Amino acid sequence: MMNVEGSLLSHLVELRTRVIRILAGILLGFLPCAVYARELYTLLAQPLLEKLPQGGQMIATDVATPFFVPMKVAMMLAFVITLPHTLYQLWAFVAPGLYAHEKRLALPLVMVSSLLFLFGMSFAYFAVLPLVFEFITYFAPEGVAVMTDIGKYVSFVLSMFFAFGITFEVPVLVLVLVRTGVISIQKLKEIRPYVVVGAFVLAAIVTPPDVISQFMLAVPLLLLYELGIFVAAFTIKKQQEAAKSEVAMKTENEQTDNTDVSQKKD
Numbered sequence: 648m649m650n651v652e653g654s655l656l657s658h659l660v661e662l663r664t665r666v667i668r669i670l671a672g673i674l675l676g677f678l679p680c681a682v683y684a685r686e687l688y689t690l691l692a693q694p695l696l697e698k699l700p701q702g703g704q705m706i707a708t709d710v711a712t713p714f715f716v717p718m719k720v721a722m723m724l725a726f727v728i729t730l731p732h733t734l735y736q737l738w739a740f741v742a743p744g745l746y747a748h749e750k751r752l753a754l755p756l757v758m759v760s761s762l763l764f765l766f767g768m769s770f771a772y773f774a775v776l777p778l779v780f781e782f783i784t785y786f787a788p789e790g791v792a793v794m795t796d797i798g799k800y801v802s803f804v805l806s807m808f809f810a811f812g813i814t815f816e817v818p819v820l821v822l823v824l825v826r827t828g829v830i831s832i833q834k835l836k837e838i839r840p841y842v843v844v845g846a847f848v849l850a851a852i853v854t855p856p857d858v859i860s861q862f863m864l865a866v867p868l869l870l871l872y873e874l875g876i877f878v879a880a881f882t883i884k885k886q887q888e889a890a891k892s893e894v895a896m897k898t899e900n901e902q903t904d905n906t907d908v909s910q911k912k913d
Contacts, residue, residue, distance in 0.1 A: 661740060662740060665737070676728045677725035680722075680728075681721045684717035685717050691801070698777065703784075706796055706797070708796050708798075730765075731761045738757050741753075760816060767816075771812075774863065775811065779859060810854065814867060814868045815867070818875035820875065821878075822879045849864075850865040
């Protein structure tokens with residue numbers, strides 16, 4: 648009983664250490680970003696500012712909003728910059744409980760997950776947001792001044808970044824599920840129709856009520872799902888070939904040893 652309690656306590660201490668390191672990393676990343684918080688917000692607001700009609704502008708309805716919103720943007724950027732460090736700390740916490748082949752897989756997944764999340768955010772910023780804002784401003788009735796609160800704008804953009812960042816993690820999720828034996832590749836192929844429906848339902852929930860943004864989330868999700876199946880099948884095939892090669896080499900070595908023993912007896 649004492650061993651179990653001691654093990655649990657050591658795990659909690661290790662978890663606390665990893666969480667402190669994650670928060671410290673984010674804080675260190677936040678400090679330089681906070682210096683350029685105003686410029687970062689201007690850059691973030693660019694997709695909307697470019698689509699506003701002439702004379703259109705953004706507004707701040709709360710007293711402290713002009714300060715806190717740029718700081719929120721700086722914190723978001725700090726989180727993205729330090730994401731590899733965050734994922735590494737999480738990996739280091741669970742690594743002692745993993746097998747050797749799982750450890751070899753986990754570290755590359757940390758780096759790939761970071762890159763895919765960044766790609767998802769970039770896709771939202773450069774491709775999705777300009778089209779969404781152009782669609783919204785185009786349908787604004789004549790005589791209506793298109794203006795939005797900067798706090799609501801940042802919340803909207805962050806939700807889009809998170810949605811597309813998570814969407815781009817689908818290949819990693821599929822690969823992990825297959826490699827851990829939770830689901831087979833054949834089953835993933837069988838549930839394609841349900842995935843298609845689920846992708847469009849999810850896109851309708853997390854994106855604005857326009858067809859463009861829904862398609863621009865659902866279609867990449869489906870393509871990334873297929874990419875995940877392909878990568879998982881490829882890695883499984885390589886793993887099987889390596890296992891066969893190892894068995895063949897072991898058999899060959901055993902035959903060689905048996906031959907040597909027979910020759911010595913003769």
